[in-house]
Amino acid sequence: MSGRPNVEQIFTMRQLIMAYKEADEKVKRRVISTQGSIRLPSRQVEEAASRGDRRLLKDVEVQKEQWASSVEAQLNRTAPVVLPGIPPQSIFVLSISDDDPTADKILLAVKNMKIGEGPGTDRISAEIIKSSPRQTSVIWRSSVSLL
Template sequence: MWKRSLLDVKVKRGADVGSDHHSTTADIKLKLRANGKNTRSWKQFDIEKLKESNVRKEYTTLIRNRFRILENLNDEDDTETTDDKWGEISEIFTKCAEESIGFKQKQKHKDWITPRTWDNIIIRRETKKKLNEAKSQRLKERYQLEHSQIHRNVNRMVRNDKRANMDSLAEKAEEAANKGEKGNLYKITKIICGKNTASSNIHVKDKLGNLLTSENEQEQRWTEHFSELLNRPTPTELPIIAENNNELEISIEPPEMNEIIPAIKSIRNGKSPGNDNLNAELFKLEPVIDWIMRQTTANTPRDIRWGTFTTLENLDFADDLAFI
């Protein structure tokens, strides 16, 4: 930034920042380099709502109804490719998730502050405005005394709200630990410890354990560490690895039902969605498994069929499906 980049400066005397200093704004002229557009502009679904029974039931009903419509369309059209079928399936998941689950909403900063505290913050802001606009010394002294009292009350209420929020987070962490929910426990622990953002303040020590404070010493220590780690001497004896002449039996046939169902159930929860913006939790519900079973057993040569009403026509082969 150069001296000529500063175009104008203004003092905001009415800003309520809880300090004796006034906020300032400045108009700065900068030349920025374009970094390209962000290709990912979609919103993520609020998967946490699937834990609610009414939302999960609504989503399940929508998925089941739309799959029945899709089955009727597939019976009429046999020229669809795999990509066309996946396009229809992903569209069904997306529309059902939009109607029943919805997207994640942007959370407010410091949402643990109660409405009563926010009302007092607004009163403090209005008192600060009156103090700045007062002309006589008598009014300034009165508003200053009033502002100081309200400011102490706001600080006390904010401390109480933060303490109550910490107690609530501790109870949620204890509950998550009892239920074995390690993901939620890790997130809550990060919030309590105040480690929501990555920190660049990394302590670097030398070989003797002394803390290095200057940047040059830290850079030299990093250089020394990686030089010793990567520059290894050539081994004197090379390992003898025998060639394996046995051919592996790898099936190139389409996946079977006993491979598809465990693959779907083994997908880990709590992961970011891919390019289709569909989370793993959306696929692991009962209607999805039911639809896959009906599709994979509809035309089997052993006369097995998973019907619309979830019945097996050949009960002698039911033991083979017990893993489901």
């Protein structure tokens, strides 16, 4: 069998033994074929059903309990403080002044944009920046505070 068993293939050991004892041949073949999902050879299922042995059932229950405790331990562990394989963030030191730009610097930037020497690619017209140096200072401060 490949992949996960479907809902019809999931039985407890008790259901397998009971179905095997009380069923006709068609159901017995189905019960034996579903044993692959719980990893028991059909011979063990047949023997347990014929003698009514509960030892096999207890072994399966013990295995289920061990599996449940190991899964619970895996899922309920605390998260590591430092994740392996992920490098720590590096801090970039920027050489940008966070002082308010003066009116002279704004006018110089506008002049450079007009003659095509401005550094910006945002295509903001020079008239907008030049119209209000005070507003440009406010925008500058809010942009620098986000860095």
